[in-house]
Amino acid sequence: MxxxxxxxxxxxxxxxxxxxxxxxxxxxxxxxxxxxxxxxxxxxxxxxxxxxxxxxxxxxxxxxxxxxxxxxxxxxxxxxxxxxxxxxxxxxxxxxxxxxxxxxxxxxxxxxxxxxxxxxxxxxxxxxxxxxxxxxxxxxxxxxxxxxxxxxxxxxxxxxxxxxxxxxxxxxxxxxxxxxxxxxxxxxxxxxxxxxxxxxxxTEKLIRLEAQSPMPTRYGEFTAYAYRSLVDDNPYLALVYGEVADGRDTLVRMHSGCLTGDALGSLLCDCGEQLAQSMQLIAAEGRGVIVYIQHHEGRGIGILHKLKAYELQQQQGLDTIEANHALGHPMDSRDYGIGAQVLYDLGLRRVRFLTNNPKKRVGLDAYGLTVVEQVPIEAAPNPHNIRYLTTKRDKMGHALLLKRPAAEDENHAKSA
Known part of the structure; x- marks a missing residue:
C-alpha cells in the first residue's frame, strides 16, 4: 500500500x-x-x-x-x-x-x-x-x-x-x-x-534444521523434519507427507503437543483425536504437513501445571480457563511465529489450515504464508470433555458445533 x-x-x-x-x-x-x-x-x-x-x-x-x-x-x-x-x-x-x-x-x-x-x-x-x-x-x-x-x-x-x-x-x-x-x-x-x-x-532466520528421517506410521509414510528454535532452543517437529514445496494449496495442522491426549488416550480433551484425524486427512489428500509443537503442552503451561489445572477442575468445578488463572497462568500463552517459519522453510506458501481456532491463523501472512481456507477438524464430544469443548467454543471463539452422538446419555454430560 x-x-x-x-x-x-x-x-x-x-x-x-x-x-x-x-x-x-x-x-x-x-x-x-x-x-x-x-x-x-x-x-x-x-x-x-x-x-x-x-x-x-x-x-x-x-x-x-x-x-x-x-x-x-x-x-x-x-x-x-x-x-x-x-x-x-x-x-x-x-x-x-x-x-x-x-x-x-x-x-x-x-x-x-x-x-x-x-x-x-x-x-x-x-x-x-x-x-x-x-x-x-x-x-x-x-x-x-x-x-x-x-x-x-x-x-x-x-x-x-x-x-x-x-x-x-x-x-x-x-x-x-x-x-x-x-x-x-x-x-x-x-x-x-x-x-x-x-x-x-x-533478512533473518530463527530456526535450524537438525535432522531429517522417514517415519512410517499407521496412516502412511511421513518424513520427519526436526527443527530447533534459535530463540528459546525448543524443538519443532514437522511431519511431511508428499510434495509440499510446489506452490499448491497444502493441508497444514499446527498441533500443540498433548502428552495425555496424544499418547495416553485421555478423554478429557480432543487433542489425540484431532492429531489422528489430521494425519488421516493429510494421507488421504496425498500431501500436507503437521507441525508438532511439544512445548505447547496445556496451552503453554507444561504437563505438571496442566495436571494441576485438571485437579482444580475436578475439585472446585472450574473450567479450563478459570483453572489456568487460578494457577497464575494466562488463558493461552502459545505463539505460532516459529512454527510459521518452519512451514516457510519447508517451501509452503499457500495453506489450508486444519483448526477450529481462528486465532491460530492471525498474522501468518506476514511470515510469507497465505491461509486460503480454514478447515474444521471436530471430534465427537464425550461425557468427560463436553465442558472443556464448550468452554473453548464459548470463551475462546473456537468453531465447534458439538454435535453429540444420539445414544449419549445427557445426564453424564451434566455431571462431567
Missing part, C-alpha cells in the same frame, strides 16, 4: 530522532502507536505523545535489559491483557520532582534506556511503566511492544523504545484511515507490524 513507508525509511527517521507511527493491521480497525527511541526522549516529545496520541507513553524494552535493572512484572501473567508483560512502574531516583511532569518522565525514560543504569537508579512504584518484549521480537509475538524494540535494535540503539497508543477523538482505538491521516498531519512516517515481520523474515 503506497500510503505506508518502508521499514528502511522508518528506521532512518528513528535514527534521526523523529517519531514514527506503527500499525498492527493496515486495512482493519486495530491499534496504532507512536514510537521513538527511548534514549532520545525529551519533555517536548513526552508532551507531544500525551497530548496528540491521547494516551500516556510507556517504555518497551527487551527482557534482558529489564532483567539487568531487576524490574519485575506488575501482576501475574494470568491477569495481563493480550499477553502483555507489564512491569512495575518506576521513577528515576535522581529526579527532583514527583515524576509526574513531562521533564521528570523524560528523565526516567532516558535512564531506563541508559546502558550504564543499575537497579539502584530507580524507585518503585513511579510514573513510567515499562513493558517487556518477548525474545525473538515480532517473529515470536506480533505485538507493538516487540515491534518497537525490534525497530530500536534495527536503528543500532539500545533495545528500548517509547510508545503511546493513538486514540481517536472519541477515545477509541484509531482505525487505519485515522492513523494515516494522523501521520500526514504530523509529517510522520508510518508502517505496519506486518511489514516489519516480512522484513525480518526476509
Amino acid at each position: 503506497l500510503d505506508f513507508n518502508t521499514i528502511e525509511e522508518v528506521v532512518e527517521d528513528l535514527q534521526n530522532g523523529r517519531m514514527v507511527v506503527l500499525v498492527d493491521e493496515c486495512e482493519a480497525v486495530g491499534e496504532g502507536v507512536l514510537v521513538m527511541l527511548a534514549e532520545q526522549a525529551t519533555a517536548t516529545s513526552v508532551n507531544f505523545m500525551t497530548r496528540c496520541a491521547s494516551s500516556p507513553p510507556v517504555v518497551a524494552a527487551s527482557r534482558k535489559h529489564l532483567k539487568a535493572l531487576e524490574l519485575h512484572l506488575q501482576v501475574s501473567k494470568a491477569h495481563e491483557p493480550m499477553d502483555a508483560s507489564i512491569m512495575v512502574s518506576v521513577n528515576a531516583r535522581a529526579i527532583a520532582g514527583t515524576g509526574v511532569s513531562a521533564q521528570d518522565r523524560a528523565a526516567t525514560i532516558r535512564k531506563l534506556a541508559d546502558p550504564d543504569s543499575v537497579p539502584e537508579d530507580f524507585v518503585q512504584p513511579g510514573h513510567v511503566t515499562p513493558l517487556q518484549a518477548q525474545p525473538g521480537g515480532v517473529l515470536r509475538r506480533a505485538g507493538h511492544t516487540e515491534a518497537s524494540v525490534d525497530l530500536a535494535q534495527m536503528a543500532d540503539c539500545q533495545p528500548v523504545a517509547l510508545i503511546a497508543a493513538i486514540l481517536d477523538e472519541a477515545g477509541a482505538l484509531a482505525d487505519a484511515s485515522y492513523l494515516l491521516d494522523f501521520a500526514r498531519e504530523h509529517d510522520l512516517k508510518i508502517t505496519t507490524i506486518h511489514d516489519l515481520i516480512a522484513h525480518r523474515r526476509r
Whole structure:
C-alpha cells in the first residue's frame, strides 16, 4: 500500500530522532502507536505523545535489559491483557520532582534506556511503566511492544523504545484511515507490524534444521523434519507427507503437543483425536504437513501445571480457563511465529489450515504464508470433555458445533 513507508525509511527517521507511527493491521480497525527511541526522549516529545496520541507513553524494552535493572512484572501473567508483560512502574531516583511532569518522565525514560543504569537508579512504584518484549521480537509475538524494540535494535540503539497508543477523538482505538491521516498531519512516517515481520523474515532466520528421517506410521509414510528454535532452543517437529514445496494449496495442522491426549488416550480433551484425524486427512489428500509443537503442552503451561489445572477442575468445578488463572497462568500463552517459519522453510506458501481456532491463523501472512481456507477438524464430544469443548467454543471463539452422538446419555454430560 503506497500510503505506508518502508521499514528502511522508518528506521532512518528513528535514527534521526523523529517519531514514527506503527500499525498492527493496515486495512482493519486495530491499534496504532507512536514510537521513538527511548534514549532520545525529551519533555517536548513526552508532551507531544500525551497530548496528540491521547494516551500516556510507556517504555518497551527487551527482557534482558529489564532483567539487568531487576524490574519485575506488575501482576501475574494470568491477569495481563493480550499477553502483555507489564512491569512495575518506576521513577528515576535522581529526579527532583514527583515524576509526574513531562521533564521528570523524560528523565526516567532516558535512564531506563541508559546502558550504564543499575537497579539502584530507580524507585518503585513511579510514573513510567515499562513493558517487556518477548525474545525473538515480532517473529515470536506480533505485538507493538516487540515491534518497537525490534525497530530500536534495527536503528543500532539500545533495545528500548517509547510508545503511546493513538486514540481517536472519541477515545477509541484509531482505525487505519485515522492513523494515516494522523501521520500526514504530523509529517510522520508510518508502517505496519506486518511489514516489519516480512522484513525480518526476509533478512533473518530463527530456526535450524537438525535432522531429517522417514517415519512410517499407521496412516502412511511421513518424513520427519526436526527443527530447533534459535530463540528459546525448543524443538519443532514437522511431519511431511508428499510434495509440499510446489506452490499448491497444502493441508497444514499446527498441533500443540498433548502428552495425555496424544499418547495416553485421555478423554478429557480432543487433542489425540484431532492429531489422528489430521494425519488421516493429510494421507488421504496425498500431501500436507503437521507441525508438532511439544512445548505447547496445556496451552503453554507444561504437563505438571496442566495436571494441576485438571485437579482444580475436578475439585472446585472450574473450567479450563478459570483453572489456568487460578494457577497464575494466562488463558493461552502459545505463539505460532516459529512454527510459521518452519512451514516457510519447508517451501509452503499457500495453506489450508486444519483448526477450529481462528486465532491460530492471525498474522501468518506476514511470515510469507497465505491461509486460503480454514478447515474444521471436530471430534465427537464425550461425557468427560463436553465442558472443556464448550468452554473453548464459548470463551475462546473456537468453531465447534458439538454435535453429540444420539445414544449419549445427557445426564453424564451434566455431571462431567
